[in-house]
Amino acid sequence: MAKKLMKGNEAIGEAAIVAGAQAYFCYPITPQTEVAEYLAKRMPEVGGVFVQAESELAASQMIFGAAAAGARVFTTSSSPGISLMSEAMSYIAAAELPAVFINIIRCGPGLGGILPSQGDYLQATKGGGHGDYRFLVLAPSTIQETVDLTIEAFRLADKYRNPVMLIGDGLIGQMMEPVDFEGRTAPPRLDTSGWATTGCAGREPHIVKTLFLDPNVLEQRNRKMRDKYEQMKREEVRFETYLCDDAPELLVAAYGTTARVVRTAVDRLREEGVKVGMFRPISVFPFPDEPLRQQALVPSVKAVLVVEMSMGQMLEDVERALQGRRPLHFFGRGGGNVPAPEELVRECRRLLGNGQGGR
Amino acid sequence: MQREVTFAGFGGQGIMTAGKLLALAGMAEGKEVAWIPSYGPEMRGGTAYCTVVIADRLIGSPIVNDPENVFVFNRPSLEKFGPRVRPGGVLLINSSLIDVRSDRQDIVQVCVPCNDIANALKNGRSINLVGLGAFVARTGMVGLDTQRAVLEREFGKKGKGEALRAASEVFEAGVRAVLEGQGAKTP
Amino acid sequence: MGEPITIFKRPASLRDAFTHYCPGCTHGVIHRLIAETLDELGLRERTIGIAPVGCSVLAYNYFYCDFQEAAHGRAPALATGIKRVLPDRIVFTYQGDGDLASIGTAEIVHAANRGEKFTTIFVNNAIYGMTGGQMAPTTMPNQVTTTCPRGRDVNLAGWPLPVADLLAQLRTPSYVERVAVHTPRHIIQAKRAIRQAFQYQAERRCYSFVEVLSTCPTNWGKTPAEACQWLDEVMVPYFKLGLKKSPDRPPVE
Numbered sequence: 164m165a166k167k168l169m170k171g172n173e174a175i176g177e178a179a180i181v182a183g184a185q186a187y188f189c190y191p192i193t194p195q196t197e198v199a200e201y202l203a204k205r206m207p208e209v210g211g212v213f214v215q216a217e218s219e220l221a222a223s224q225m226i227f228g229a230a231a232a233g234a235r236v237f238t239t240s241s242s243p244g245i246s247l248m249s250e251a252m253s254y255i256a257a258a259e260l261p262a263v264f265i266n267i268i269r270c271g272p273g274l275g276g277i278l279p280s281q282g283d284y285l286q287a288t289k290g291g292g293h294g295d296y297r298f299l300v301l302a303p304s305t306i307q308e309t310v311d312l313t314i315e316a317f318r319l320a321d322k323y324r325n326p327v328m329l330i331g332d333g334l335i336g337q338m339m340e341p342v343d344f345e346g347r348t349a350p351p352r353l354d355t356s357g358w359a360t361t362g363c364a365g366r367e368p369h370i371v372k373t374l375f376l377d378p379n380v381l382e383q384r385n386r387k388m389r390d391k392y393e394q395m396k397r398e399e400v401r402f403e404t405y406l407c408d409d410a411p412e413l414l415v416a417a418y419g420t421t422a423r424v425v426r427t428a429v430d431r432l433r434e435e436g437v438k439v440g441m442f443r444p445i446s447v448f449p450f451p452d453e454p455l456r457q458q459a460l461v462p463s464v465k466a467v468l469v470v471e472m473s474m475g476q477m478l479e480d481v482e483r484a485l486q487g488r489r490p491l492h493f494f495g496r497g498g499g500n501v502p503a504p505e506e507l508v509r510e511c512r513r514l515l516g517n518g519q520g521g522r
Numbered sequence: 523m524q525r526e527v528t529f530a531g532f533g534g535q536g537i538m539t540a541g542k543l544l545a546l547a548g549m550a551e552g553k554e555v556a557w558i559p560s561y562g563p564e565m566r567g568g569t570a571y572c573t574v575v576i577a578d579r580l581i582g583s584p585i586v587n588d589p590e591n592v593f594v595f596n597r598p599s600l601e602k603f604g605p606r607v608r609p610g611g612v613l614l615i616n617s618s619l620i621d622v623r624s625d626r627q628d629i630v631q632v633c634v635p636c637n638d639i640a641n642a643l644k645n646g647r648s649i650n651l652v653g654l655g656a657f658v659a660r661t662g663m664v665g666l667d668t669q670r671a672v673l674e675r676e677f678g679k680k681g682k683g684e685a686l687r688a689a690s691e692v693f694e695a696g697v698r699a700v701l702e703g704q705g706a707k708t709p
Numbered sequence: 710m711g712e713p714i715t716i717f718k719r720p721a722s723l724r725d726a727f728t729h730y731c732p733g734c735t736h737g738v739i740h741r742l743i744a745e746t747l748d749e750l751g752l753r754e755r756t757i758g759i760a761p762v763g764c765s766v767l768a769y770n771y772f773y774c775d776f777q778e779a780a781h782g783r784a785p786a787l788a789t790g791i792k793r794v795l796p797d798r799i800v801f802t803y804q805g806d807g808d809l810a811s812i813g814t815a816e817i818v819h820a821a822n823r824g825e826k827f828t829t830i831f832v833n834n835a836i837y838g839m840t841g842g843q844m845a846p847t848t849m850p851n852q853v854t855t856t857c858p859r860g861r862d863v864n865l866a867g868w869p870l871p872v873a874d875l876l877a878q879l880r881t882p883s884y885v886e887r888v889a890v891h892t893p894r895h896i897i898q899a900k901r902a903i904r905q906a907f908q909y910q911a912e913r914r915c916y917s918f919v920e921v922l923s924t925c926p927t928n929w930g931k932t933p934a935e936a937c938q939w940l941d942e943v944m945v946p947y948f949k950l951g952l953k954k955s956p957d958r959p960p961v962e
Contacts (some may be wrong), residue, residue, distance in 0.1 A: 205830075216786065217819035224780060225789050226790060234794035236794075337559050338559070340556050363773075424584075
């Protein structure tokens with residue numbers, strides 16, 4: 164199959180179908196509504212379920228119901244909608260059900276705006292909903308990677324019986340790039356027969372619940388969930404390095420669309436002979452602490468710069484990973500502004516003391 | 523090697539489609555491409571613009587603040603994007619709707635009366651294809667024949683060849699406009 | 710002497726369990742009516758119930774069929790999710806008045822309006838039970854609760870929300886009936902309505918909704934007998950009993 168030029172949002176819809184998603188429950192919100200528009204057409208074609216719910220609250224609870232009934236399910240939304248879905252996310256994580264949530268992040272807080280942002284990083288990685296739970300969170304930076312990670316998200320959701328979230332900024336949703344579905348197939352489905360609520364013919368009833376009033380029972384569940392998150396930290400860390408192998412002086416950490424801008428800036432600096440490398444987390448929970456620390460502690464690296472479309476959220480994870488062992492700097496844009504390569508070039512020069520005016 | 527263009531105009535001028543057709547031609551030539559739209563409130567009656575990047579390696583920043591080329595289809599777009607053209611780049615101006623020129627001396631300005639050309643062919647809605655023909659002919663960002671093949675593929679599906687015939691007619695008129703001097707350099 | 714004849718037994722759709730419900734509470738009666746219906750229609754093995762948040766949150770400890778437990782008010786959304794992916798199963802939500810008529814109004818109205826083919830049993834006892842007797846949307850005018858200690862002031866809190874009557878206004882075909890369980894006669898009528906609701910679902914006809922007026926002696930501060938009398942004298946005149954809407958009777962244009 165030849166590559167197709169697709170908008171990120173449409174590519175997400177097709178990727179979910181390739182991944183074998185059986186049901187999609189949604190509520191329109193910019194900048195991700197094209198996913199719903201795409202699936203309104205596609206889901207019936209593949210015998211899947213499409214429901215436009217009355218709110219994100221309801222859409223996400225439909226996901227809860229359908230996931231507990233054993234279906235491979237997902238939804239997409241954008242920041243304010245994700246806040247409303249956070250209720251169901253907590254329940255779905257608590258009930259240990261597989262489901263995929265995709266957040267095409269817009270700028271905030273509040274209604275904010277509809278332009279690209281990475282302002283929901285903390286909400287995604289530290290838990291937007293209540294209680295002691297985590298999502299596995301992936302952050303693609305191209306449309307092809309969005310397709311591949313969407314499919315992967317369904318596999319991981321099944322592997323851990325835990326929700327997986329994909330975060331992309333508005334550009335990931337709105338941009339068109341060539342995508343290849345060649346060789347992509349649905350991950351094998353988890354055996355749900357031991358717990359799904361499908362009617363109790365021939366077996367004892369299954370109960371999917373999250374209320375555990377006995378503290379020892381609940382703590383045991385908390386510990387079991389913690390063990391899953393620890394396993395994720397061992398097995399699901401993903402990252403990419405760019406031009407880190409030749410003793411760079413400055414390491415720039417960025418994810419998603421921002422990492423692409425950083426890449427361009429790194430290329431330009433390299434043309435000037437300035438040695439800069441990039442570290443791009445792909446899994447942001449689990450965060451690639453150890454790989455980042457290793458790159459940052461290469462003796463040539465004088466400092467680390469974090470670039471985000473926020474006022475500093477992943478920064479906290481980088482800070483934790485570095486343990487204070489390298490000077491840490493931050494460059495952030497907000498309000499829907501995407502950092503320009505030129506300003507990153509200037510910032511890197513400034514930090515290395517060879518910008519205009521010098522140090 | 524990376525080349526860029528921003529198409530800018532108002533909603534309904536087919537700006538986004540022109541960009542998509544160009545990106546498809548880039549793909550057909552085996553290049554990396556990205557099509558980046560304006561979206562949101564700007565889609566609703568205001569200016570609409572998209573940027574197309576075609577490169578022979580992985581495309582980094584999808585945001586290009588100083589595109590190599592810009593094609594403006596209305597006056598507000600000239601004011602917004604005229605100053606951003608990279609020095610040495612090309613600014614194409616839909617002179618049917620824009621009666622002024624940029625005062626920049628470090629870029630090449632090319633006028634194409636897109637609406638007049640499209641209207642003369644009784645296809646007033648297809649000013650985007652006039653512009654696309656003129657743009658590809660002038661900049662060579664993709665091969666003209668590649669672009670023609672993409673039009674054939676995209677419009678050939680619709681109707682009984684009528685859509686393709688109409689699209690080709692305006693596209694070729696745009697090509698001729700720059701090749702035969704109608705799209706003369708200004709002043 | 711002949712063999713002993715069993716004239717009363719626990720329905721197979723109920724577990725052999727003691728409930729946590731207060732003395733005089735009518736949840737137990739309503740559970741039983743549902744369980745008898747599942748038995749009689751042979752539905753137990755393909756039924757998935759949804760427990761709400763409220764006194765009946767632990768309903769899955771009493772029903773002997775698959776169950777899910779919802780977040781507060783969201784049972785109709787869960788039921789929608791289940792029924793859409795398993796359309797040949799029987800799905801019912803069991804919800805109280807705080808759950809359904811307050812925090813979950815959007816979910817119940819839209820599920821009914823989409824015509825989701827599941828069944829809702831709505832237990833209206835005019836008060837929040839589990840949290841200890843606060844004002845519900847269905848609390849009666851001047852009824853005292855812990856959050857309206859001088860009685861419900863309809864000028865500030867509005868009038869009790871008549872959910873069955875509201876849902877009956879929807880153009881989408883459905884079955885809507887209001888019943889009560891404070892006397893044997895009413896219980897027999899309630900059983901007929903609940904059975905009808907599940908029957909319509911089994912036939913894949915329509916959304917079905919039965920509002921059951923129920924007692925809460927503990928939070929009403931009454932004996933069980935007084936509670937039944939209060940339900941009859943105060944609730945029934947306001948929450949009119951009877952069939953509100955039927956798929957067999959298309960609305961008049």
